[in-house]
Structure formats: structure tokens, C-alpha cells
Amino acid sequence: MTVLVILSLSGCWNYQEPDEIAWVLALGLDKGRQNVLTMTTVVAVPKAIGSGGQGGNGGGGKGFFVVSMEVNTILEGLELLNAFVDRRADLSHTAWIVFGRALAEEGIDRYYAPLARFRQFRRNSSILITQGRAADLLKNGKPILEDNVSKYYQLLQQGWRFTEFIPRDTFHDFYIASKTPGVGAVANLAALQDKDEQDIFPNNRPKDKGAYYAGRIPRQGGGRLEIMGGAVFRGGKMVGILDADEMGFVKMVRGTFRRTIQAVPDPKHPDKYVIVEVKPRTRAEVSVDVEGDVPHIAVRIPLEGDIISIQSGENYERASRIPLVERSVEDYLNRELRATIAKTQQWGTDAFEFSSKAQRQFFTWRAWKVYDWASRYPNAIVDATVDFRVRRVGLLHETIPIRE
Amino acid sequence: MPKQLENPRIGVKEAIAVTALFIGAKAFLSYQVPLYHYGATATWMIPVLHVALAFAALYPLLWLLDRHPDKNIIQIGQEMIGPYGNAALSAFFVVILIALTGITLREFGERVVSGFLPDTPISMAVLLFIVASTVIAFLGFDAIARSAYIFGIAIAAGYVLLIGLSIPFWRLDAVFPLGGMGAKSIITGAVITSGDMVEIFILGLIISFVPRNAIRKISYWSIGIAGVLLASSTLVALLVFTYPVVSEINIPTLLVSRIINIGRFLQRMEVIFAPVWMLSALAQISLGIYLISSVTTYALRLPYNRPFILPAAVAVTALAFVPNNVAEALSWDIGIIRRYTFFAVGVPLVLLYGLTILRDRKGGDRAEKQQENS
Numbered sequence: 001m002t003v004l005v006i007l008s009l010s011g012c013w014n015y016q017e018p019d020e021i022a023w024v025l026a027l028g029l030d031k032g033r034q035n036v037l038t039m040t041t042v043v044a045v046p047k048a049i050g051s052g053g054q055g056g057n058g059g060g061g062k063g064f065f066v067v068s069m070e071v072n073t074i075l076e077g078l079e080l081l082n083a084f085v086d087r088r089a090d091l092s093h094t095a096w097i098v099f100g101r102a103l104a105e106e107g108i109d110r111y112y113a114p115l116a117r118f119r120q121f122r123r124n125s126s127i128l129i130t131q132g133r134a135a136d137l138l139k140n141g142k143p144i145l146e147d148n149v150s151k152y153y154q155l156l157q158q159g160w161r162f163t164e165f166i167p168r169d170t171f172h173d174f175y176i177a178s179k180t181p182g183v184g185a186v187a188n189l190a191a192l193q194d195k196d197e198q199d200i201f202p203n204n205r206p207k208d209k210g211a212y213y214a215g216r217i218p219r220q221g222g223g224r225l226e227i228m229g230g231a232v233f234r235g236g237k238m239v240g241i242l243d244a245d246e247m248g249f250v251k252m253v254r255g256t257f258r259r260t261i262q263a264v265p266d267p268k269h270p271d272k273y274v275i276v277e278v279k280p281r282t283r284a285e286v287s288v289d290v291e292g293d294v295p296h297i298a299v300r301i302p303l304e305g306d307i308i309s310i311q312s313g314e315n316y317e318r319a320s321r322i323p324l325v326e327r328s329v330e331d332y333l334n335r336e337l338r339a340t341i342a343k344t345q346q347w348g349t350d351a352f353e354f355s356s357k358a359q360r361q362f363f364t365w366r367a368w369k370v371y372d373w374a375s376r377y378p379n380a381i382v383d384a385t386v387d388f389r390v391r392r393v394g395l396l397h398e399t400i401p402i403r404e
Numbered sequence: 405m406p407k408q409l410e411n412p413r414i415g416v417k418e419a420i421a422v423t424a425l426f427i428g429a430k431a432f433l434s435y436q437v438p439l440y441h442y443g444a445t446a447t448w449m450i451p452v453l454h455v456a457l458a459f460a461a462l463y464p465l466l467w468l469l470d471r472h473p474d475k476n477i478i479q480i481g482q483e484m485i486g487p488y489g490n491a492a493l494s495a496f497f498v499v500i501l502i503a504l505t506g507i508t509l510r511e512f513g514e515r516v517v518s519g520f521l522p523d524t525p526i527s528m529a530v531l532l533f534i535v536a537s538t539v540i541a542f543l544g545f546d547a548i549a550r551s552a553y554i555f556g557i558a559i560a561a562g563y564v565l566l567i568g569l570s571i572p573f574w575r576l577d578a579v580f581p582l583g584g585m586g587a588k589s590i591i592t593g594a595v596i597t598s599g600d601m602v603e604i605f606i607l608g609l610i611i612s613f614v615p616r617n618a619i620r621k622i623s624y625w626s627i628g629i630a631g632v633l634l635a636s637s638t639l640v641a642l643l644v645f646t647y648p649v650v651s652e653i654n655i656p657t658l659l660v661s662r663i664i665n666i667g668r669f670l671q672r673m674e675v676i677f678a679p680v681w682m683l684s685a686l687a688q689i690s691l692g693i694y695l696i697s698s699v700t701t702y703a704l705r706l707p708y709n710r711p712f713i714l715p716a717a718v719a720v721t722a723l724a725f726v727p728n729n730v731a732e733a734l735s736w737d738i739g740i741i742r743r744y745t746f747f748a749v750g751v752p753l754v755l756l757y758g759l760t761i762l763r764d765r766k767g768g769d770r771a772e773k774q775q776e777n778s
Contacts, residue, residue: 009532013524119522124665154668172663179649356577363583365444
């Protein structure tokens with residue numbers, strides 16, 4: 001007991017009440033206007049969060065305030081915050097680090113990588129790339145269902161568990177991918193809703209949700225902040241965007257995919273859709289042959305799912321006709337998957353992390369480095385297939401046509 | 405025979421706990437840091453080689469102890485190389501123990517400051533550690549060993565929990581390429597960092613306090629447990645951070661605990677694991693202080709070791725403050741103390757081993773001559 005009491009004394013120097021700290025819940029970084037960076041911080045107002053929205057303080061963004069500063073480095077900005085915030089700023093609860101797209105395309109490695117050293121910073125924060133400026137996103141991306149903006153950020157990002165289009169990648173994953181030879185890092189793609197949704201798509205031709213990505217969702221109402229798709233990096237610079245379906249394929253191959261809903265053209269009625277819920281059957285099977293100059297990658301993604309809607313009323317539920325739906329889903333997904341892989345090859349960045357399987361073919365790290373996966377991936381020959389099985393057909397076992 | 409040193413008698417379990425902690429507690433510090441550069445994706449093999457090396461060194465040590473019943477390594481030195489030679493040998497052991505304990509104290513202090521209490525001055529973190537450890541050391545070897553046994557249960561439970569909660573963050577591809585930096589680099593790394601196993605020589609010191617007939621069991625179990633701790637901590641950090649990122653980190657187990665994030669409620673777990681590190685530090689530092697005092701006592705053939713506890717603590721604290729910064733402390737630890745120490749400590753033991761063989765042969769010749777004469 002004496003010993004434990006003695007040891008606990010060392011905590012006295014760090015005594016601080018939680019409500020005497022300015023908890024920075026999100027950091028935004030843009031190209032600076034008067035300095036290198038415009039740094040935006042979302043700081044919690046614990047009193048407003050604690051009141052649970054009473055007196056108009058909760059929801060709608062009253063549980064936090066947003067400050068933008070012109071700074072040279074992030075941690076310098078953190079201290080600068082104390083010039084006008086009456087509490088010590090702290091990054092321990094930072095959920096998001098948001099980079100503006102312009103800065104991301106120039107290169108952000110010098111801003112995020114040094115954070116790994118800083119004690120307050122936690123590697124399970126998320127990195128987001130916003131289509132516009134991070135400052136605008138954080139100022140206008142206010143929660144509606146939540147009083148607690150930190151919970152809002154975390155819940156929004158945790159959508160990776162039940163959508164295909166939100167990557168699971170945290171700072172930890174992003175950092176590892178950035179420093180591992182041959183791997184392409186992927187960050188969450190975020191944007192503010194386009195105010196004039198008429199401009200997003202020029203016509204009303206059918207488009208499945210898989211073609212959307214953050215900032216390109218035609219909608220009205222709801223919170224303005226959107227997270228959808230991924231921003232792909234090579235050498236610390238953003239090189240392209242993955243839309244919803246493309247992000248889903250990356251997750252399927254990496255093993256972080258949980259479920260999605262896919263609308264595929266009806267095999268008998270091309271203007272209508274069969275809608276299936278898709279889940280992984282087992283982990284994707286990836287094999288890489290590194291013999292010769294050009295690597296051969298074979299990918300097979302075993303999926304399963306349920307038919308949840310048939311617009312045409314065709315009786316695909318019958319055992320003999322289920323393969324029709326399975327082939328239709330496979331055709332659609334195969335086409336999209338191959339296009340996505342080709343896209344990453346064009347960018348020269350292995351966002352699928354095929355390299356993790358390729359390095360199994362080498363006995364030493366030196367041999368693997370000499371092979372130089374990054375330079376070979378763009379020319380790799382890829383054989384990608386999806387194997388889909390229908391397991392259930394929902395709550396109907398047949399469809400009676402609607403009478404004329 | 406020092407009276408106070410004759411008295412402590414501990415059970416086999418306590419002896420295993422205290423020895424395993426003394427050897428293995430470095431897993432919670434920076435033990436793994438230099439290894440990743442030699443092993444890359446196959447770094448987990450280096451602790452396995454360390455264990456093999458420890459077992460290889462154990463056999464001559466046990467043989468030496470068998471040939472000198474009822475004596476520890478200092479008393480054997482007294483018998484084999486005389487008082488002056490033994491004074492030098494004891495001084496060498498004391499210096500090694502002060503260096504090991506002092507640098508461990510500094511690293512644990514630095515860990516508290518950098519991981520948990522950034523506003524606490526390093527002097528206070530170190531001071532409170534040394535005060536607590538000195539109290540335990542003053543209570544005697546029984547207290548240290550029994551505390552180590554009780555702490556050991558808490559440490560084992562906490563460590564298993566840490567490993568278990570980190571499983572969702574493992575990337576099993578991280579162990580490929582299986583050969584890492586290649587056999588030559590791995591073996592070189594294991595030899596250069598062999599000082600990580602230098603603590604096994606305390607078996608030659610604590611032999612006086614443990615059931616002598618169980619020394620083999622104590623040795624095997626303690627090296628085995630420490631080996632599992634060292635190898636698993638090296639492997640888990642590799643699986644979580646993957647090479648080359650893992651080679652950047654300076655306290656891998658702390659970073660592993662910080663990465664745990666299972667839902668909104670199971671995160672920021674390092675505070676729960678803090679007692680694991682505190683208790684392992686206490687066990688290691690208190691035993692280090694006790695051994696410094698007891699080696700001195702045996703070497704000077706004095707009856708009591710308690711008067712040396714406080715000077716030992718002062719020496720350890722003084723050494724802890726010699727490095728100007730944590731980088732210097734690490735470079736002392738990795739670049740000097742742990743580099744080849746295993747072999748440096750092995751030399752005097754080999755000397756005693758050789759002299760014992762010579763003595764036995766001479767003894768045998770004399771017996772044969774006496775038989776012939778008779």
C-alpha cells in the first residue's frame with residue numbers, strides 16, 4: 001500500500017479537471033492564405049454537450065465552436081489557440097483530421113506523419129480529404145441527431161461497418177500504408193453537400209448509388225456533411241478518387257468489407273432492377289505470381305447475399321432461376337471490379353494492397369525491396385472474378401403480378 | 405556467512421516469478437527497438453535465439469553451481485580466485501547491476517513522463533520509483549520475491565489482456581517475407597543484442613535464497629516465461645505496426661495499448677495497463693538494488709546487507725540521471741550496456757568454470773597418487 005501511495009504521487013503534477021481543457025475534436029488543414037496553413041479546430045463546449053440540448057444548446061452545432069488560424073505547423077497552432085481560448089488545448093480526443101483537396105494534391109506527408117510522434121495524438125483518429133476547404137467543411141458540417149459533435153464524427157465514420165463506401169482506414173492504417181513499400185494509402189473522402197444539387201448531374205438517366213461520392217450526391221435536406229468514397233494517395237500526394245462501388249471493391253479485397261446493397265439490371269427486363277444485399281462469404285483469395293518481369297495477380301472474391309427486391313416481379317426466387325440473378329450480379333460486379341483495378345494501375349498505386357500477398361513470394365526483405373512492386377504494379381496482369389451466391393430470398397417465395 | 409542473507413528462503417514459484425520478471429520486464433521498455441533493424445519481418449526469431457543463447461549459457465553456470473555446493477557465484481570466486489580476484493569480480497558484477505538497474509529506472513521514469521504524466525518532472529518520476537523500490541528492497545529478498553509472485557499474476561493477466569485486445573489490429577502478412585533481413589543479419593543481431601539475456605546470471609546469485617535442488621526447474625521456467633514474454637511482445641508489435649513502421653517506435657508495448665480501439669467504449673486502454681508496467685518496474689528495480697547490496701555484502705564477507713541498500717539506491721539513481729536525455733539513455737542501454745554484455749559477464753564465469761575443471765583434475769590426480777602410494 002505504501003508503495004502504491006508513493007507511486008501515485010507522481011500524478012500530482014498533471015492534475016487537471018476535464019472541463020478545464022479545450023478538447024480539440026477535429027483539425028482541419030488547408031493551404032494558407034497568410035501563412036503555410038490555414039488550421040481549423042473544432043473545440044468542444046462541454047457545458048453545452050452536457051445540457052443535452054436543453055435551452056437550444058444541443059444539436060445543430062451548439063456543442064462546439066470552430067476557429068481558423070493561419071499557422072506554419074499544426075502544433076504551433078495548438079499553442080496559438082490558447083491566445084483566445086481560456087483552456088489548455090488538447091488533441092487527445094481528436095476524432096478527425098481533415099485536409100482540403102488542394103493541399104492533399106500538393107502533398108500532406110509533412111503534416112500528418114509528424115503527428116505520430118506527438119503524445120496527445122492517437123492513431124485511431126481518421127484522416128479525411130474534403131473536396132473543398134477543410135475550414136468550410138468543419139464550420140458547416142454540423143450534427144443534427146447528436147448533441148455531441150465528437151460522437152457525430154465517430155458514428156459517421158463507423159458507417160464503414162454497414163456501407164461499402166466508407167473506408168475503415170484510420171490514421172494508423174493510412175500511416176502504415178504510406179510507409180510500406182508499394183502500398184497505396186486510402187483516406188475517407190468527405191464534402192459539403194452541393195447547395196445547387198441540379199448541377200451535380202445534367203440529366204435524369206439511371207445511376208446507381210455506386211457511382212456517387214462525397215459532394216456528388218443529389219439530395220435535399222439533412223446535414224450538409226457527406227462521407228462517401230476514398231481519396232487515393234501515392235508518395236504522400238492525392239492522385240485520385242474512388243467512388244462508392246470502387247471503394248467497396250477495395251474493401252472486399254482488403255478484407256474490411258461487411259455489407260452493401262447492390263441494384264443490378266434485371267436479366268429479363270434491363271430497364272428494371274433486382275436488388276440484392278451483398279456480404280462477404282469468406283475473405284478474398286488473392287494470389288500473386290512474381291515469376292518474370294510482369295506480376296500476375298489472381299483475385300477471387302467469394303460473396304453471398306439475399307434478394308431483397310425484384311422490381312419486375314419475375315419469379316427469380318425459384319431454385320432453378322436463382323443462378324440467373326447470381327450471374328447478373330457477378331457480371332455487374334466483375335465489370336466494375338476490373339475497371340477499378342485498372343484505375344489504380346493507371347494511378348500507379350496499389351490501393352488494394354495486393355503487395356501484402358506478393359511479398360509472401362520472397363524469402364528476404366531485401367529481395368522484396370529489390371523487386372520494386374510499385375514500379376511493376378501498373379503493368380501487372382490481373383485476373384479478377386467475383387463469385388456470388390444467393391442464400392435467401394427475403395420474406396416472399398414468389399411474386400404475383402399486379403393486375404392491370 | 406552474512407546472517408541476514410542466510411535467512412531468506414523462498415519457494416520455487418516465487419523464485420521463478422522474480423527471475424522471470426528480472427529477465428523479461430524489459431519487454432515493457434525498449435527491448436524490441438534495436439531488434440527490428442536486424443530482423444525486419446522475421447524479428448520474432450531474435451528473442452528465440454536469445455532464449456537459445458540463455459539456455460546454452462545456463463548449463464556451464466549450473467555445472468559450476470553443482471560443483472560448489474552451498475555456494476553462490478561470489479563465494480565460488482572467493483574460493484577459486486582469492487580475495488583480490490574476487491573483489492574485482494564482485495566489483496564487475498556490481499557495476500553491471502548498477503548499470504542495468506539505473507538505466508531501467510531511467511527508462512521506466514521516461515516512460516511514465518512520455519506516456520502518462522507529461523507535466524511531471526523526470527526527477528520526481530524517478531525519485532518516486534526509487535523510493536518505492538528501495539522500501540521493497542529494504543524489506544528483504546522474501547518481500548521482493550513474494551511481491552514479484554503476486555505482481556506476476558497481475559502482470560500476466562494484464563499482458564494477456566493486452567495481447568488479446570490487440571488481435572483485431574494484427575496484420576498476419578506482416579511476418580512475410582519469412583526470412584526478414586536474412587539469416588546472417590538475424591544471427592548478427594541476436595549476438596550483438598545478447599546482453600538482453602545477461603540477467604540470467606542472477607541465478608548464480610540468488611542460488612543462496614532458493615531451494616538448491618530446484619535450481620534447474622527455476623532456471624528453465626524463468627527463462628522460458630521471460631522468453632515467451634520477449635518473443636510475443638516483439639511479434640505482436642510487428643503484427644500491429646508491420647515493418648518498417650514498427651522500427652520507428654521506441655516503446656512498442658505502450659503503442660500497442662494505445663492502438664486498442666474496439667467500439668466507442670473500449671479505447672484509451674493504456675491507463676489500465678499502466679499498473680502492469682509499474683509493477684514490473686518495481687519488481688525489477690527492487691531486485692536490482694537488493695542484488696547490488698548482497699553482492700557487496702558477500703564480497704566483503706559482512707554479516708548484513710541492509711546498510712548497503714541505501715547506497716545501492718543512491719548509486720542506481722545517480723546513474724539514472726547521467727544520460728542527458730531519453731535518446732542518450734536509450735543509446736547507453738542499447739549501444740553500450742546491452743551490447744556484448746552477455747559475453748562480458750560470461751568471461752569471468754568461464755574463468756571460474758575453467759579453474760574448477762583444473763582443480764577437479766588436480767584433485768583427481770592427487771587422489772590417484774595417494775591411491776598409488778597407499
